[in-house]
Amino acid sequence: MSDAIPFDATQFLYPFIAPSSARSTPENAALLRDLSESAVAKMRASATLRETSTARCRQAVDAAAAAMAARFERGGRLFVFGNGGSSTDAECVASLFTGPPWGHPLPARALVDDSAVLTAISNDVSFDLVFSRQLIAHGKAGDIALGLSTSGNSRNLLTAFEEASARQMLTIGIAGYSGGEMSRSPHVQHCLVVDADSVHRIQETQAALSYALWSAVQGRDTRLGWR
Amino acid sequence: MEVQPRATDADRAAGNGVDGVDGVHGVDGVHGVGGVADDAVDSADALAVAALALSRRFAAGGTMWCVAPEWPEHARHVAVEFVHPVIVGKRALPAVSVGTPTLVATMRTLVRTGDVVLMMSTPECPAASDVLRRARAWGATTIWLQVGGSQDAGDLDDLGDHVIQVSTDDEARHDGRLVLHYHVLWELTHVCFEHGGIQLDVGRDTPADECVDDVCITCSDSGRLGEVIDIDESGITRVRTARGVEIVDTSIVADVGPGALLLIHAGTAIAEVR
Numbered sequence: 454m455s456d457a458i459p460f461d462a463t464q465f466l467y468p469f470i471a472p473s474s475a476r477s478t479p480e481n482a483a484l485l486r487d488l489s490e491s492a493v494a495k496m497r498a499s500a501t502l503r504e505t506s507t508a509r510c511r512q513a514v515d516a517a518a519a520a521m522a523a524r525f526e527r528g529g530r531l532f533v534f535g536n537g538g539s540s541t542d543a544e545c546v547a548s549l550f551t552g553p554p555w556g557h558p559l560p561a562r563a564l565v566d567d568s569a570v571l572t573a574i575s576n577d578v579s580f581d582l583v584f585s586r587q588l589i590a591h592g593k594a595g596d597i598a599l600g601l602s603t604s605g606n607s608r609n610l611l612t613a614f615e616e617a618s619a620r621q622m623l624t625i626g627i628a629g630y631s632g633g634e635m636s637r638s639p640h641v642q643h644c645l646v647v648d649a650d651s652v653h654r655i656q657e658t659q660a661a662l663s664y665a666l667w668s669a670v671q672g673r674d675t676r677l678g679w680r
Numbered sequence: 681m682e683v684q685p686r687a688t689d690a691d692r693a694a695g696n697g698v699d700g701v702d703g704v705h706g707v708d709g710v711h712g713v714g715g716v717a718d719d720a721v722d723s724a725d726a727l728a729v730a731a732l733a734l735s736r737r738f739a740a741g742g743t744m745w746c747v748a749p750e751w752p753e754h755a756r757h758v759a760v761e762f763v764h765p766v767i768v769g770k771r772a773l774p775a776v777s778v779g780t781p782t783l784v785a786t787m788r789t790l791v792r793t794g795d796v797v798l799m800m801s802t803p804e805c806p807a808a809s810d811v812l813r814r815a816r817a818w819g820a821t822t823i824w825l826q827v828g829g830s831q832d833a834g835d836l837d838d839l840g841d842h843v844i845q846v847s848t849d850d851e852a853r854h855d856g857r858l859v860l861h862y863h864v865l866w867e868l869t870h871v872c873f874e875h876g877g878i879q880l881d882v883g884r885d886t887p888a889d890e891c892v893d894d895v896c897i898t899c900s901d902s903g904r905l906g907e908v909i910d911i912d913e914s915g916i917t918r919v920r921t922a923r924g925v926e927i928v929d930t931s932i933v934a935d936v937g938p939g940a941l942l943l944i945h946a947g948t949a950i951a952e953v954r
Contacts, residue, residue: 489728492728495867542859652767653766653860
């Protein structure tokens with residue numbers, strides 16, 4: 454018999470491989486209870502912060518979205534950047550614009566997606582210029598620079614905003630804590646701030662704000678993208 | 681599991697009414713406190729069990745391989761959380777994102793018995809299923825964070841040791857809810873490390889493929905997964921299982937080649953698993 458069998462049909466032969474690791478035992482029941490309670494508390498805190506921040510930033514999101522839509526309508530492109538976890542959040546934002554669940558695909562790129570470029574600039578010049586050097590190469594008046602930083606103080610973001618501003622790009626920052634230098638920079642035209650002091654909760658809410666921003670761009674009655 | 685649910689209806693009602701935010705859900709697609717709180721209640725217990733299993737694997741020297749075939753940026757985010765924690769003083773833990781186009785070919789060279797595979801994908805992602813299935817033969821414990829998808833997750837639960845449904849809503853991978861889940865997994869893993877008993881528990885945990893006394897009487901009666909390494913001219917087949925490299929009789933399964941996934945029983949491959 455050489456017939457291929459569906460995976461679940463094999464279960465009767467080895468029922469013991471079902472989640473056996475970390476089963477609840479009298480010794481770890483208290484730990485598992487603590488862990489679960491901790492998870493619920495963190496998820497509720499995240500949900501609350503998301504709601505309050507989304508409500509508080511609503512006007513700022515709408516204003517930034519209107520400015521973005523106007524750029525997209527005239528053929529502008531979006532460049533998104535950040536460091537560490539925020540760099541992957543930047544990639545996530547770029548993929549939301551290029552491959553949206555609904556609405557119109559729009560041109561967006563994360564400036565962290567090419568390790569050759571990142572290491573070349575960092576090695577040859579400075580990590581502080583890792584995004585601004587790319588904007589020198591790619592950024593044009595009418596394009597959009599969107600940077601995410603939980604502290605609001607990342608040097609390479611601040612230099613990128615300065616470069617973008619000099620090139621007449623639209624500049625949008627999403628920061629945490631009290632907004633840091635990004636909220637005070639004359640080169641950041643729209644700054645959304647998640648007023649919290651946990652990096653994790655800030656990142657989750659920055660994702661929610663980015664999503665709200667994208668949603669508001671799509672919701673505007675303008676001719677977006679190639680139609 | 682014996683963890684009691686702690687979220688009562690009253691808790692949920694309280695969560696729904698936080699700071700009178702009802703009625704300001706003005707931005708399309710951003711979900712209310714109630715919806716997220718319910719997700720939390722649903723997945724908190726599963727995250728707790730997964731975090732304990734993960735911390736035991738780390739404590740025993742395992743590596744966590746993070747994969748998200750459809751959205752590789754999330755795999756990178758998880759890896760950086762563990763390797764370079766944002767909270768000063770937390771230990772760095774070995775997590776790696778794998779984002780190559782040839783996931784299985786890459787991972788089979790890297791994953792060792794006792795490691796963990798963290799999968800993030802839609803429930804019906806073929807690349808995810810392929811990796812999860814083979815992870816058993818590689819001896820890895822699997823954690824699967826599912827987002828979106830139309831398929832009933834219940835049909836696929838057997839593919840992962842710890843299956844956690846983040847949301848059936850595809851937007852959860854963009855709006856912070858998937859990020860929240862792996863942030864909480866990281867946070868709970870460190871709670872486990874700070875809990876005094878975790879080191880003592882290491883020896884008690886068993887890789888997913890090994891016998892657990894109360895259900896498996898004799899290993900000779902078990903079926904195990906193995907991945908074919910190679911077959912020589914005389915038909916001798918070397919197979920990789922969670923226990924290592926084994927010689928297996930493949931005479932009753934036709935035309936299997938390197939990479940084939942086999943169900944092995946008493947030294948004999950009795951079926952190919954696809």
